[in-house]
Amino acid sequence: MPEGHTIHRLALDYRRLSGPVRVSSPQGKFSDAAQLIDGAPLTRTEAHGKHLFLGFRDSDWVHIHLGLFGKVTFGDAPAPPGTDTVRLRLADTASYADLRGPTTCALITDAEKHAVHARLGPDPLRADADPDAAYQKISRSRTTVAALLMDQKVIAGVGNVYRAEVLFRHGIDPCRAGREITPAEWDAVWADLVALMREGVRNNRIDTVRPEHTPEAMGRPPRVDDHGGEVYVYRRAALPCHICGTEIRTVDLAARNLFWCPGCQKR
DNA sequence: TCCTTATGTACAA
DNA sequence: TGTACCTAAGGAC
Numbered sequence: 324m325p326e327g328h329t330i331h332r333l334a335l336d337y338r339r340l341s342g343p344v345r346v347s348s349p350q351g352k353f354s355d356a357a358q359l360i361d362g363a364p365l366t367r368t369e370a371h372g373k374h375l376f377l378g379f380r381d382s383d384w385v386h387i388h389l390g391l392f393g394k395v396t397f398g399d400a401p402a403p404p405g406t407d408t409v410r411l412r413l414a415d416t417a418s419y420a421d422l423r424g425p426t427t428c429a430l431i432t433d434a435e436k437h438a439v440h441a442r443l444g445p446d447p448l449r450a451d452a453d454p455d456a457a458y459q460k461i462s463r464s465r466t467t468v469a470a471l472l473m474d475q476k477v478i479a480g481v482g483n484v485y486r487a488e489v490l491f492r493h494g495i496d497p498c499r500a501g502r503e504i505t506p507a508e509w510d511a512v513w514a515d516l517v518a519l520m521r522e523g524v525r526n527n528r529i530d531t532v533r534p535e536h537t538p539e540a541m542g543r544p545p546r547v548d549d550h551g552g553e554v555y556v557y558r559r560a561a562l563p564c565h566i567c568g569t570e571i572r573t574v575d576l577a578a579r580n581l582f583w584c585p586g587c588q589k590r
Numbered sequence: 591t592c593c594t595t596a597t598g599t600a601c602a603a
Numbered sequence: 604t605g606t607a608c609c610t611a612a613g614g615a616c
Contacts, residue, residue, distance in 0.1 A: 325597060373597095389609095408609095426599065426609065578604085578606095
């Protein structure tokens, strides 16, 4: 479930590993690099958008991007035998962490890490984030706001779920151009992303439904959205909107599914 | 057992 | 715009 909140949560969870860390690649694809840092202390962890950085010693970094399929599982020692899908295993005396299916898992330098930060937009989950930097790009763009929110150079960490949900929560038609988004709208969207994504880190899942719209509050039967969180529109195509009852629509946009409510999100 | 799908990105044409 | 890459779960047979 890799949007930005997942990565920031992983940055926190990886800190359970301390002392000298055994680094290996049961699958083999990361073996050479793993050897170089095997036994080194994990000194810090950091996330920017969907990029995760594990810092070893002073200036060695393991750069991880989960892509669509990547997953990390943590467990208590002893670790089970590694399988041919475990790209990276970290283990100390108490626990282990297995990484599978990442798009990226590479040993990089400080300079290479800087380059990654430099090409990413502000991340609502980072203290150093500047929302105006994102609005500078959005307010000058003829591209749809739906596409801009997914562009990691514009804003880092938002994925297909947060995109759909934050646009719904602010009644913004996803087809509006970036240049049509007002400063007040952007301020509200950004503040909302900060709050939603922080909650996502805490709960390790995406919930976006306001208390007054929960099934209990609306006097409807309880529901379970099929991806593990409570949402308004994501993957709810053809189902009635929780608020206005209009059928949620979906369209294939740049190879991703966009969901929105035509009743609540008008131009 | 096979097919589809997925919360992502990069590169080719 | 299409395709490749990485994994696992769920549903259709």
